[in-house]
Amino acid sequence: MSISLPTYTRREGPLLGRGPRVRTIVVTGLRREFKRPAAIFAIGIGTAITTITAIVFVLLAPFFLQGQPLDLTFFYLPASNLAILFFVTLMASVVGAGLIADDLDSMALTLYLSRPITPADYLIAKAAILAPLVSMISVLPLFITPLLGLLLGLFPWDIALAAMGLSIVVGLVLTAFYTSIALFLSSLTRRKSYAAAGMFAVTFGLWIPAQVFASPGALDNPSLLYIAPWEDFLAVARGAYGVSSGPIDWPLALAILLAATVLAALATYLRMRAVEVVTG
């Protein structure tokens, strides 16, 4: 038997910087997600339902607000849509929970980290995979609402433009929070189901008790609502769209959301810097 082999040559030449390497992880991650039926379902259904709901809100705007001026406050209505809460949580669970946990479990992290990739590069790439997908639920419907209102002539252009800008800002706050928390939970375990359960616990495990205990029939203390990310988001949305009444103040709610986002990101970074890839 005879086997001939080509000559091995050692590479010498300029190498690209950090950006292209990060993009490679992003592209690899997105390719993988778009091959997973669960991810396709969450992305498709989540985006469709929240967007269609937003469109319905616009079309029914004259009926929702009969006799009232159609001003910026109207856009709080689509922002407070519970479908956004559910599907953002679902997206973070289905896609985000596995982003690091799957790499730990499949030992793909070994291959990533055998290359000149820093933990920061890796995390930025993972965030860049999840954040746009979450934004399709947290930003897109909020942005479409004023855009459609403008196109249909329901809102004056200045209000619609302001609403579009605010929608991006408000939606990105929610996107950043869920991206950061999802990656943090995903970095803690090899089992994405645990991280996914953690996402639902962070959302509904805090929101439902906060609602119950803050109610007049229980402790009657609205400050308890600050512990629920969704209530904080609603407060921020009320502040952004100029809705006056609300149980909690938007500046503190925004501070809590941003602090949680930054702390989770920092904790994930420190965890990934220290992570040891143990053969499973």
Add this chain to the structure above:
Amino acid sequence: MTGVVEAHELSKWYGEVLGLNGFTASFGSGITGLVGPNGAGKSTLFKLLIGQLRSDKGEVRLLGEDPWNNVPLKRRLGYCPEHNQVWGWMTATRFVETLLRLDGLPAADARTKAAEALELVGLTKAKDRPLKTYSRGMRQRAKLAQALAHGPEVLILDEPLSGADPVGRVHILRTISRFAREGGHVLMSTHVLYEIERITENIVLIHNGKGIASGNLHAIRALIDQHPHAVRIATPQPREVAQALAGMDHVVAIEMPTADALIVRTRQPDAFYRELPEIVVEHRLDVRGLESPDDSLEAVFRYLVG
């Protein structure tokens, strides 16, 4: 410290489980085989060398540098992990290209280098198939391709021959030898001494996390030859393969534990591994993989460590 790898009193614990226990060794240039039974600490040592584990005690240097969190050092390494289930949905071309892009190669260069590396390991015909459709031996070759493709100075290969078919073994061993001849350094782990004997005489024996012997392997050959060496052959034609192998003088026993495998015990493993590819080709046998249960090596290690 002057070797390619220098380890001094290196220890690593996983909770209460000891991965390495005061391992001390120096690996020089060329090919070095790290030989030990499963669980001896080979993968732990390699993970420490590529900076994916941090030692609890002692010191390790690769190319004179501390590997932990040493990103620039990774450009000089090619690592072939033992694990086989990574990114099964990718084609081999995409797999190697992706890892080359992570090294910082431009897309066009990555494509060219990936094709070259896959040709080097004999996977050109199968390069556009998803890895999950590959046999274990083909996946080993794909992993070797990604480790080689970016032109590293040091190759760290964790059980690269495990499960490889006879032709694949030849490809892998020749590729490794050629890499070393052209100036590269290779650290290769195995639990089968005879696999590594064909390409180097420099070995380090590791057992229970400790280096128990190092240097030229001829000194322990006599010891090992006293213990028949077992080879498990995966094949849908166990009877035909058994018939073909029964004529080998050094084969002392052949067992057929399942309908798709047989276990051959030989007193001359080196001759067995040398002659097997010719017999497979000559008799047109369908041999899908070779594995060596490490009980024979265990016996030697028990002897060595008393």
